[in-house]
Amino acid sequence: MLVVPLPASTPGAVSLKVSDEVVPRGGLVQMKVFVTEPKPISTGRGRISSPAIRTASGIALMSAGDDARGVAVISGSDLTLSVVSPGATLGMQLDYPILTVASRVPATTAAGAVFPFSIDPVAIQFRSSSGAVFPVDVEDGSYSVTAQGLGIDDVQPGSASLPTGSVVTITGRGFQASTRIRFNEVALAQTRFISANRIDVVLGQPARMHGMRIRAENPSGPRVTYFSYQRTTRSGSSTFPVLQAAVPLLPTRFFTNTRVALGSGTTGIAVQNIQKATATVAMDLLSPSGLQIATITRSLPMNQFFLRSATELFQIGYPAGSSVRVRSATPLQVMGVALSTGGDATPVLPR
Numbered sequence: 001m002l003v004v005p006l007p008a009s010t011p012g013a014v015s016l017k018v019s020d021e022v023v024p025r026g027g028l029v030q031m032k033v034f035v036t037e038p039k040p041i042s043t044g045r046g047r048i049s050s051p052a053i054r055t056a057s058g059i060a061l062m063s064a065g066d067d068a069r070g071v072a073v074i075s076g077s078d079l080t081l082s083v084v085s086p087g088a089t090l091g092m093q094l095d096y097p098i099l100t101v102a103s104r105v106p107a108t109t110a111a112g113a114v115f116p117f118s119i120d121p122v123a124i125q126f127r128s129s130s131g132a133v134f135p136v137d138v139e140d141g142s143y144s145v146t147a148q149g150l151g152i153d154d155v156q157p158g159s160a161s162l163p164t165g166s167v168v169t170i171t172g173r174g175f176q177a178s179t180r181i182r183f184n185e186v187a188l189a190q191t192r193f194i195s196a197n198r199i200d201v202v203l204g205q206p207a208r209m210h211g212m213r214i215r216a217e218n219p220s221g222p223r224v225t226y227f228s229y230q231r232t233t234r235s236g237s238s239t240f241p242v243l244q245a246a247v248p249l250l251p252t253r254f255f256t257n258t259r260v261a262l263g264s265g266t267t268g269i270a271v272q273n274i275q276k277a278t279a280t281v282a283m284d285l286l287s288p289s290g291l292q293i294a295t296i297t298r299s300l301p302m303n304q305f306f307l308r309s310a311t312e313l314f315q316i317g318y319p320a321g322s323s324v325r326v327r328s329a330t331p332l333q334v335m336g337v338a339l340s341t342g343g344d345a346t347p348v349l350p351r
Contacts, residue, residue: 014039014091014126014134018117018141022222026107027151027173028057029143030226031117032097039126039134040088041098046124048079050117052103052143058231060100061249062211065089068098069335070249071345073242080123083249084347088129096211100227111147116140150174150221152214158230159210159252159274162203165189170199170214174221182215183207210252230274235304243268243307246337246345254331258350259286259323261336262310267348268337269313269324272305279330285314288321300332307337326350 015036023029031052054077061068061083068090070083079101083090090098101117118140126134152172162168170181177193187204194200199216209228217223238244248270260269273279278301285294294314300306310324311317326334336348 010135010137012135013137014041015137015139016119017139018119020141021143022146022149023105023143024149024151024173025105025109025111025145025147028102028104028153030100030102031141031143032227033099033119034097035091035094038094039091040128041083041091041126041134042085042088042129044081044083044090044124044126046081047120048081048101048118049077049120051077051115052101052117053077053079055103055106056101057104058102058229059247059249060227060229061090061251062093062096062098062100062227063090063251064092066210066251066253068249068251069347069349071337071347072247072249073245073345074247075245082344082346084349086349091126096213097227100229102231105145109145111145113145114142116142148174150179150216150218150224152216152224152226154231155209155214155226155228157209158228161208162206164203164205166203166207168201168203168209170201170216171197172216173197174218175199175216176218178219180217184213186212230303232272232274232303232305235300235306238268238308239312240266240268240309240339242339242343242345243309243337246307248272248305248307248335248337250333250335253333255326255334255350256329256331257325257327258334259325260334260348260350262318262322262324263338263348264320265341266309266311266339268307268309268339269326270305270307270335270337271300271326272333273300273302273330274333275330276302277330278302279328279332281332282327283313284325284327285310285316285318286323286325288319293318293322
């Protein structure tokens with residue numbers, strides 16, 4: 001059956017708008033997906049297509065309650081997304097994107113080139129906490145490439161809660177001594193121009209960096225906006241193609257002892273470390289009654305994540321109803337990834 005995209009005036013719809021961005025070649029573009037009217041989204045699925053997906057270096061979800069977890073599976077220029085927001089706070093902020101995708105634009109890209117960033121209106125589905133399906137409107141965006149200009153590539157630390165006096169480093173290109181930096185409503189005590197590729201700022205008050213809207217503006221140029229989060233890299237690889245292509249999208253919820261339930265099919269365990277030191281992670285395979293079947297220990301460096309199936313981790317089978325307990329003295333981000341027989345990946349909340 002042919003599904004026709006709904007008009008922008010659809011009553012009660014989740015209206016999505018993709019940002020239009022300008023990026024200097026060789027720089028990093030952060031594409032952003034906004035909702036134009038607040039809607040309490042509990043679960044969602046969708047597919048995005050763009051050349052930016054091929055070189056994606058960071059993907060993040062943002063929700064008002066910082067409770068949204070997701071799985072992004074990358075295949076070429078397509079990204080398939082599955083999201084769970086237990087408190088249905090996804091989509092409840094208008095000034096902040098529900099999704100960002102950061103991607104490096106090759107330095108060889110022709111100036112003046114324009115690339116689409118498109119949401120498939122047929123594949124997307126959002127539900128409320130009652131299970132009702134929202135109609136969806138989509139307005140696609142694009143990014144344009146310039147020979148040179150202003151751009152933000154990264155912010156460090158990207159997700160920490162920082163006290164007054166902390167130094168935050170902004171890297172990018174096109175910075176000047178006169179470049180103006182703004183952090184939402186957070187006062188900055190000092191802006192230090194280091195080079196055309198780096199500016200340091202000193203916080204004038206405490207700040208939570210995850211989701212922080214950062215704006216940079218030169219006197220003679222356009223303003224650029226970047227939403228902060230700690231970008232991480234993958235540690236090792238999985239023998240399951242979907243898990244190898246999957247990126248866990250995690251809120252700033254941390255655990256030193258938690259469990260992930262294992263379903264009847266393949267379940268992956270995702271653990272991410274955004275602390276300042278390498279973490280020692282112990283994982284216990286538990287029977288349905290809580291009996292410890294096996295234990296493994298591994299190190300996870302800072303700013304890295306791993307995603308492996310339970311069978312890969314423990315190298316043994318397990319009965320239905322089992323779980324994996326994740327323990328660490330270092331607070332870590334944890335969730336499960338359930339794979340369907342068709343290869344779909346879905347977040348599994350820790351408990």
